[in-house]
Amino acid sequence: xxxxxxxxxxxxxxxxxxxxxxxxxxxxxxxxxxxxxxxxxxxxxxxxxxxxxxxxxxxxxxxxxxxxxxxxxxxxxxxxxxxxxxxxxxxxxxxxxxxxxxxxxxxxxxxxxxxxxxxxxxxxxxxxxxxxxxxxxxxxxxxxxxxxxxxxxxxxxxxxxxxxxxxxxxxxxxxxxxxxxxxxxxxxxxxxxxxxxxxxxxxxxxxxxxxxxxxxxxxxxxxxxxxxxxxxxxxxxxxxxxxxxxxxxxxxxxxxxxxxxxxxxxxxxxxxxxxxxxxxxxxxxxxxxxxxxxxxxxxxxxxxxxxxxxxxxxxxxxxxxxxxxxxxxxxxxxxxxxxxxxxxxxxxxx
Numbered sequence: 001x002x003x004x005x006x007x008x009x010x011x012x013x014x015x016x017x018x019x020x021x022x023x024x025x026x027x028x029x030x031x032x033x034x035x036x037x038x039x040x041x042x043x044x045x046x047x048x049x050x051x052x053x054x055x056x057x058x059x060x061x062x063x064x065x066x067x068x069x070x071x072x073x074x075x076x077x078x079x080x081x082x083x084x085x086x087x088x089x090x091x092x093x094x095x096x097x098x099x100x101x102x103x104x105x106x107x108x109x110x111x112x113x114x115x116x117x118x119x120x121x122x123x124x125x126x127x128x129x130x131x132x133x134x135x136x137x138x139x140x141x142x143x144x145x146x147x148x149x150x151x152x153x154x155x156x157x158x159x160x161x162x163x164x165x166x167x168x169x170x171x172x173x174x175x176x177x178x179x180x181x182x183x184x185x186x187x188x189x190x191x192x193x194x195x196x197x198x199x200x201x202x203x204x205x206x207x208x209x210x211x212x213x214x215x216x217x218x219x220x221x222x223x224x225x226x227x228x229x230x231x232x233x234x235x236x237x238x239x240x241x242x243x244x245x246x247x248x249x250x251x252x253x254x255x256x257x258x259x260x261x262x263x264x265x266x267x268x269x270x271x272x273x274x275x276x277x278x279x280x281x282x283x284x285x286x287x288x289x290x291x292x293x294x295x296x297x298x299x300x301x302x303x304x305x306x307x308x309x310x311x312x313x314x315x316x317x318x319x320x321x322x323x324x325x326x327x328x329x330x331x332x333x334x335x336x337x338x339x340x341x342x343x344x345x346x347x348x349x350x
Contacts, residue, residue: 001051004095007127008047008349011120012039013105013112014159015198015301015309017255018236019262020169022219022229027084028155029179031219032232033169035239036159037311039198040343042105044116047349048124051096060086061096068102081118081153088149089125091132105338111200112303118153119160122146123346146346147181158182163345165189165243171236190246194342195314201328202336203279203306210266210273212304218269228265232258248313252299255311259302266304277306279331284308286327296320314341 014036022031053061060082064075078099082092101120105111123146130137137145143161151158151168159166159182167174168182176183219225235254242251266273284300287310291298298312298320310328312320329335 001054001096004050004052005128005131006047006049006350007124007131008045009120009123009127009346010043010045010349011116011123011160011346012041012043012343013116014038014156014166015112015303016156016159017239017251017258017301018232019258020155021216021262021265021304022222022225023155023216024179028151030155030169031225032229033167033171033174033177033236034156034159034232035165035167035185035236036156037193037196037198037342038160038162038164038166038345039111039340041340042103042111042116042200042338044101044103044113044120045349046099046101046117046120046124048121048128049098049100050091050128051098053094053096058093060092063096063098065098065100066102068100074101078121081121084152085125085149089129091125091129106205111338112154112156114154115150115156115160118157119146119150119346122149122153122157123161125149127348143184144181151181161346162186164194164342167236167240171233173237174240185240185243188240188244190244192246192248192313193243193251196342197310197312197314197317197320198340198342199310199320199324200338200340201283201308201310201324201331202333202338203277203283203308203331204333205336208275208305210275215266215269215273215304218271219265222265222269224265224268228261231261248297252297252311255299255301259300262304263302275305276302279333280306280308283328283331286331290323290327294319298323 016036018035020030020034126146147158147161158168162184165185166182170179171177239254301309
Protein backbone atom coordinates (compact mmCIF):
# COMPACT_ATOMS: atom_id res chain seq x y z
CA UNK A 1 0.00 0.00 0.00
CA UNK A 2 1.16 3.52 -0.74
CA UNK A 3 2.56 5.43 2.21
CA UNK A 4 0.95 8.83 2.74
CA UNK A 5 2.60 10.18 5.89
CA UNK A 6 4.63 8.87 8.80
CA UNK A 7 5.61 10.29 12.18
CA UNK A 8 7.49 8.95 15.22
CA UNK A 9 7.36 10.23 18.78
CA UNK A 10 9.06 9.17 21.99
CA UNK A 11 7.07 9.70 25.18
CA UNK A 12 8.10 8.80 28.74
CA UNK A 13 6.35 7.08 31.58
CA UNK A 14 5.83 8.93 34.86
CA UNK A 15 5.81 8.13 38.56
CA UNK A 16 2.99 9.58 40.67
CA UNK A 17 3.89 11.38 43.89
CA UNK A 18 0.27 11.93 44.91
CA UNK A 19 -1.62 8.89 43.62
CA UNK A 20 -4.66 8.68 41.36
CA UNK A 21 -6.76 5.80 42.65
CA UNK A 22 -10.46 5.66 41.89
CA UNK A 23 -12.59 7.13 39.12
CA UNK A 24 -15.71 9.24 38.85
CA UNK A 25 -18.36 8.24 36.36
CA UNK A 26 -17.49 9.10 32.77
CA UNK A 27 -14.46 8.66 30.54
CA UNK A 28 -11.34 8.25 32.69
CA UNK A 29 -12.23 11.02 35.14
CA UNK A 30 -10.13 10.87 38.32
CA UNK A 31 -11.78 10.78 41.73
CA UNK A 32 -8.88 12.84 43.11
CA UNK A 33 -6.10 15.00 41.64
CA UNK A 34 -2.58 13.62 41.24
CA UNK A 35 0.92 14.89 40.47
CA UNK A 36 3.89 13.05 39.02
CA UNK A 37 7.52 13.21 37.99
CA UNK A 38 8.11 12.67 34.29
CA UNK A 39 10.81 10.06 33.66
CA UNK A 40 13.66 10.26 31.14
CA UNK A 41 14.92 6.84 30.08
CA UNK A 42 11.75 4.76 30.53
CA UNK A 43 9.78 5.58 27.40
CA UNK A 44 7.73 4.25 24.51
CA UNK A 45 8.69 5.06 20.94
CA UNK A 46 5.79 4.86 18.52
CA UNK A 47 5.66 5.27 14.74
CA UNK A 48 2.32 5.77 13.00
CA UNK A 49 2.27 5.38 9.23
CA UNK A 50 -0.76 6.41 7.18
CA UNK A 51 -1.42 4.23 4.14
CA UNK A 52 -3.89 4.20 1.28
CA UNK A 53 -6.89 2.13 2.37
CA UNK A 54 -7.30 -1.26 0.77
CA UNK A 55 -11.04 -0.74 0.37
CA UNK A 56 -13.51 2.10 0.66
CA UNK A 57 -14.96 1.81 4.15
CA UNK A 58 -15.35 3.79 7.35
CA UNK A 59 -13.93 0.87 9.30
CA UNK A 60 -10.48 1.37 10.81
CA UNK A 61 -7.79 -0.59 9.00
CA UNK A 62 -5.03 -1.24 11.52
CA UNK A 63 -1.93 -3.37 11.81
CA UNK A 64 -0.18 -3.07 15.16
CA UNK A 65 3.34 -4.24 15.96
CA UNK A 66 4.96 -4.26 19.38
CA UNK A 67 8.71 -4.91 19.57
CA UNK A 68 8.63 -5.90 15.90
CA UNK A 69 5.91 -8.54 16.29
CA UNK A 70 2.26 -8.25 15.36
CA UNK A 71 0.24 -8.03 18.58
CA UNK A 72 -3.47 -8.76 18.32
CA UNK A 73 -4.26 -8.07 21.99
CA UNK A 74 -2.79 -4.55 21.77
CA UNK A 75 -4.51 -4.09 18.41
CA UNK A 76 -7.90 -4.66 20.02
CA UNK A 77 -7.08 -2.10 22.71
CA UNK A 78 -6.07 0.39 20.01
CA UNK A 79 -9.35 -0.16 18.13
CA UNK A 80 -11.31 0.52 21.30
CA UNK A 81 -9.35 3.73 21.84
CA UNK A 82 -9.84 4.79 18.20
CA UNK A 83 -13.58 4.29 18.56
CA UNK A 84 -13.51 6.77 21.46
CA UNK A 85 -11.59 9.49 19.58
CA UNK A 86 -12.72 8.87 15.97
CA UNK A 87 -14.85 12.01 15.70
CA UNK A 88 -11.80 14.19 16.37
CA UNK A 89 -9.42 12.34 14.06
CA UNK A 90 -10.84 11.97 10.52
CA UNK A 91 -7.56 10.30 9.50
CA UNK A 92 -8.65 7.13 11.31
CA UNK A 93 -11.35 6.53 8.69
CA UNK A 94 -9.57 8.09 5.74
CA UNK A 95 -6.39 6.00 5.83
CA UNK A 96 -5.05 2.63 6.80
CA UNK A 97 -2.78 2.67 9.82
CA UNK A 98 0.45 0.83 10.50
CA UNK A 99 1.64 1.30 14.09
CA UNK A 100 5.02 0.18 15.41
CA UNK A 101 5.70 0.62 19.11
CA UNK A 102 8.48 -0.39 21.45
CA UNK A 103 9.40 0.24 25.09
CA UNK A 104 12.84 0.98 26.51
CA UNK A 105 11.97 -1.01 29.62
CA UNK A 106 10.72 -4.55 30.25
CA UNK A 107 7.10 -5.43 30.86
CA UNK A 108 6.02 -5.81 34.53
CA UNK A 109 8.95 -3.78 35.83
CA UNK A 110 6.99 -1.38 38.00
CA UNK A 111 6.82 1.28 35.30
CA UNK A 112 3.53 2.48 33.82
CA UNK A 113 3.83 1.24 30.23
CA UNK A 114 0.28 2.34 29.36
CA UNK A 115 1.21 5.92 30.29
CA UNK A 116 4.15 6.06 27.88
CA UNK A 117 2.49 4.01 25.14
CA UNK A 118 -0.83 5.84 25.03
CA UNK A 119 0.75 9.28 25.29
CA UNK A 120 3.15 8.47 22.43
CA UNK A 121 0.24 7.29 20.28
CA UNK A 122 -1.94 10.31 21.12
CA UNK A 123 0.89 12.72 20.27
CA UNK A 124 1.42 10.98 16.92
CA UNK A 125 -2.28 11.32 16.08
CA UNK A 126 -2.36 15.01 17.02
CA UNK A 127 0.75 15.66 14.93
CA UNK A 128 -0.53 13.78 11.88
CA UNK A 129 -3.97 15.40 11.97
CA UNK A 130 -2.34 18.83 12.13
CA UNK A 131 -0.22 17.97 9.09
CA UNK A 132 -3.20 16.72 7.12
CA UNK A 133 -5.23 19.79 8.04
CA UNK A 134 -2.24 21.96 7.11
CA UNK A 135 -2.36 23.85 10.37
CA UNK A 136 0.02 24.42 13.25
CA UNK A 137 -1.74 24.27 16.60
CA UNK A 138 -0.25 26.65 19.17
CA UNK A 139 2.28 24.84 21.36
CA UNK A 140 0.32 25.09 24.64
CA UNK A 141 -2.90 24.02 22.93
CA UNK A 142 -1.17 21.10 21.16
CA UNK A 143 0.12 19.64 24.43
CA UNK A 144 -3.19 20.21 26.17
CA UNK A 145 -4.93 18.27 23.40
CA UNK A 146 -2.28 15.54 23.53
CA UNK A 147 -2.82 15.20 27.29
CA UNK A 148 -6.60 15.02 26.81
CA UNK A 149 -6.43 12.23 24.22
CA UNK A 150 -3.74 10.40 26.20
CA UNK A 151 -6.11 10.38 29.18
CA UNK A 152 -8.82 8.68 27.12
CA UNK A 153 -6.40 5.83 26.43
CA UNK A 154 -4.97 5.58 29.95
CA UNK A 155 -5.64 7.97 32.82
CA UNK A 156 -2.05 8.32 34.00
CA UNK A 157 -0.91 8.93 30.39
CA UNK A 158 -2.36 12.44 30.70
CA UNK A 159 0.65 13.31 32.90
CA UNK A 160 3.33 12.00 30.51
CA UNK A 161 3.26 14.83 27.96
CA UNK A 162 4.97 17.51 30.07
CA UNK A 163 8.59 17.79 31.25
CA UNK A 164 9.69 17.27 34.85
CA UNK A 165 6.36 17.54 36.69
CA UNK A 166 2.67 17.62 35.84
CA UNK A 167 -0.62 17.73 37.73
CA UNK A 168 -3.89 16.13 36.64
CA UNK A 169 -7.33 16.55 38.16
CA UNK A 170 -9.40 19.51 39.29
CA UNK A 171 -7.86 20.79 42.52
CA UNK A 172 -8.61 23.65 44.86
CA UNK A 173 -6.26 26.59 44.45
CA UNK A 174 -4.53 25.31 41.30
CA UNK A 175 -5.26 27.58 38.36
CA UNK A 176 -6.01 25.72 35.16
CA UNK A 177 -6.27 22.30 36.85
CA UNK A 178 -8.70 20.01 35.08
CA UNK A 179 -10.10 16.50 35.09
CA UNK A 180 -9.91 16.62 31.30
CA UNK A 181 -6.14 17.01 30.92
CA UNK A 182 -2.95 17.50 32.90
CA UNK A 183 -1.12 20.81 33.30
CA UNK A 184 2.65 21.47 33.42
CA UNK A 185 4.38 22.38 36.68
CA UNK A 186 7.98 22.85 35.57
CA UNK A 187 7.99 26.61 36.21
CA UNK A 188 7.05 26.03 39.84
CA UNK A 189 9.65 23.34 40.48
CA UNK A 190 12.66 24.01 42.72
CA UNK A 191 15.93 23.23 40.95
CA UNK A 192 16.85 20.41 43.34
CA UNK A 193 13.94 18.31 42.07
CA UNK A 194 15.05 18.68 38.46
CA UNK A 195 18.10 16.62 39.41
CA UNK A 196 16.14 13.85 41.10
CA UNK A 197 17.08 10.26 40.38
CA UNK A 198 14.58 7.40 40.25
CA UNK A 199 16.02 3.94 40.69
CA UNK A 200 13.38 1.24 40.18
CA UNK A 201 14.09 -1.81 42.35
CA UNK A 202 12.39 -4.89 40.88
CA UNK A 203 11.01 -6.95 43.76
CA UNK A 204 9.00 -9.05 41.33
CA UNK A 205 8.37 -9.01 37.57
CA UNK A 206 5.38 -11.38 37.83
CA UNK A 207 2.09 -10.25 36.30
CA UNK A 208 -0.11 -8.46 38.82
CA UNK A 209 -2.90 -10.61 40.28
CA UNK A 210 -5.28 -7.64 40.17
CA UNK A 211 -5.16 -5.05 37.38
CA UNK A 212 -5.17 -1.32 38.07
CA UNK A 213 -8.48 -1.10 36.21
CA UNK A 214 -10.08 -3.48 38.71
CA UNK A 215 -8.36 -1.72 41.61
CA UNK A 216 -9.84 1.62 40.54
CA UNK A 217 -13.33 0.11 40.34
CA UNK A 218 -13.07 -1.32 43.87
CA UNK A 219 -12.75 2.20 45.27
CA UNK A 220 -16.48 2.64 44.62
CA UNK A 221 -17.22 0.43 47.63
CA UNK A 222 -14.09 1.06 49.68
CA UNK A 223 -15.16 2.27 53.16
CA UNK A 224 -12.24 4.71 53.29
CA UNK A 225 -12.75 6.27 49.84
CA UNK A 226 -14.11 9.62 51.04
CA UNK A 227 -11.32 10.03 53.59
CA UNK A 228 -8.76 9.09 50.94
CA UNK A 229 -9.95 11.72 48.49
CA UNK A 230 -9.77 14.38 51.20
CA UNK A 231 -6.26 13.19 52.06
CA UNK A 232 -5.17 13.32 48.42
CA UNK A 233 -6.24 16.96 48.07
CA UNK A 234 -4.45 17.87 51.30
CA UNK A 235 -1.30 16.00 50.26
CA UNK A 236 -1.34 17.59 46.83
CA UNK A 237 -1.27 21.07 48.37
CA UNK A 238 1.49 19.99 50.75
CA UNK A 239 3.73 18.36 48.16
CA UNK A 240 3.34 21.28 45.74
CA UNK A 241 4.52 23.61 48.50
CA UNK A 242 7.52 21.34 49.13
CA UNK A 243 8.31 21.10 45.41
CA UNK A 244 8.31 24.88 45.09
CA UNK A 245 10.44 25.52 48.18
CA UNK A 246 12.85 22.61 47.82
CA UNK A 247 11.67 21.17 51.15
CA UNK A 248 13.04 17.63 50.86
CA UNK A 249 11.86 16.41 54.25
CA UNK A 250 8.25 17.46 53.69
CA UNK A 251 8.36 16.07 50.15
CA UNK A 252 9.57 12.68 51.36
CA UNK A 253 7.05 12.45 54.20
CA UNK A 254 4.11 13.03 51.88
CA UNK A 255 5.36 10.85 49.03
CA UNK A 256 5.95 7.87 51.31
CA UNK A 257 2.57 8.36 53.00
CA UNK A 258 0.94 8.32 49.57
CA UNK A 259 2.67 5.07 48.63
CA UNK A 260 1.63 3.31 51.82
CA UNK A 261 -1.92 4.66 51.62
CA UNK A 262 -2.30 3.32 48.09
CA UNK A 263 -1.50 -0.20 49.22
CA UNK A 264 -3.55 0.14 52.40
CA UNK A 265 -6.56 0.97 50.21
CA UNK A 266 -6.00 -2.25 48.27
CA UNK A 267 -5.96 -4.24 51.50
CA UNK A 268 -9.20 -2.55 52.60
CA UNK A 269 -11.05 -3.21 49.34
CA UNK A 270 -13.72 -5.87 49.03
CA UNK A 271 -12.39 -8.22 47.89
CA UNK A 272 -9.05 -7.18 49.35
CA UNK A 273 -5.74 -7.81 47.65
CA UNK A 274 -2.05 -7.43 48.41
CA UNK A 275 0.46 -6.48 45.72
CA UNK A 276 3.45 -6.03 48.01
CA UNK A 277 6.10 -8.77 48.09
CA UNK A 278 8.13 -9.79 51.18
CA UNK A 279 11.21 -8.27 49.53
CA UNK A 280 9.32 -4.96 49.12
CA UNK A 281 8.90 -4.71 52.87
CA UNK A 282 12.52 -5.69 53.49
CA UNK A 283 13.71 -2.89 51.22
CA UNK A 284 11.39 -0.33 52.82
CA UNK A 285 12.79 -1.14 56.26
CA UNK A 286 16.36 -0.79 55.00
CA UNK A 287 15.60 2.51 53.24
CA UNK A 288 14.12 3.97 56.42
CA UNK A 289 17.04 2.76 58.50
CA UNK A 290 19.59 4.12 56.02
CA UNK A 291 17.90 7.52 56.00
CA UNK A 292 17.76 7.65 59.79
CA UNK A 293 21.43 6.72 60.14
CA UNK A 294 22.84 8.93 57.36
CA UNK A 295 20.32 11.83 57.39
CA UNK A 296 20.40 11.66 53.57
CA UNK A 297 17.23 12.61 51.64
CA UNK A 298 16.42 9.17 50.19
CA UNK A 299 12.75 8.33 49.80
CA UNK A 300 10.59 5.64 48.24
CA UNK A 301 7.30 5.42 46.43
CA UNK A 302 5.31 2.58 44.91
CA UNK A 303 2.83 2.26 42.09
CA UNK A 304 0.16 -0.45 42.04
CA UNK A 305 2.73 -3.22 42.32
CA UNK A 306 5.60 -4.52 44.48
CA UNK A 307 8.48 -2.61 42.90
CA UNK A 308 10.09 0.33 44.67
CA UNK A 309 10.92 3.68 43.09
CA UNK A 310 13.83 5.13 45.06
CA UNK A 311 13.91 8.94 44.83
CA UNK A 312 16.90 11.11 45.72
CA UNK A 313 18.84 14.16 44.44
CA UNK A 314 21.74 13.63 42.06
CA UNK A 315 24.19 15.21 44.52
CA UNK A 316 24.13 12.08 46.69
CA UNK A 317 24.02 9.53 43.86
CA UNK A 318 27.37 7.90 44.67
CA UNK A 319 26.44 7.30 48.32
CA UNK A 320 23.00 5.99 47.36
CA UNK A 321 24.50 3.70 44.70
CA UNK A 322 26.74 2.18 47.38
CA UNK A 323 23.67 1.62 49.55
CA UNK A 324 21.69 0.11 46.67
CA UNK A 325 24.36 -2.35 45.62
CA UNK A 326 25.42 -3.08 49.19
CA UNK A 327 22.02 -3.60 50.82
CA UNK A 328 19.10 -3.52 48.37
CA UNK A 329 20.29 -5.42 45.31
CA UNK A 330 20.02 -8.73 47.19
CA UNK A 331 16.26 -8.17 47.56
CA UNK A 332 15.73 -7.47 43.85
CA UNK A 333 14.59 -10.30 41.59
CA UNK A 334 17.83 -11.60 40.07
CA UNK A 335 19.39 -8.26 41.02
CA UNK A 336 17.16 -6.40 38.54
CA UNK A 337 16.89 -2.62 38.73
CA UNK A 338 16.46 0.31 36.35
CA UNK A 339 18.24 3.63 36.77
CA UNK A 340 16.28 6.67 35.64
CA UNK A 341 15.82 10.33 36.48
CA UNK A 342 13.37 13.19 36.17
CA UNK A 343 13.15 14.01 32.47
CA UNK A 344 12.41 16.61 29.83
CA UNK A 345 9.30 15.12 28.27
CA UNK A 346 8.29 13.80 24.82
CA UNK A 347 10.08 14.60 21.60
CA UNK A 348 9.62 13.90 17.91
CA UNK A 349 12.03 11.29 16.60
CA UNK A 350 11.33 11.83 12.89
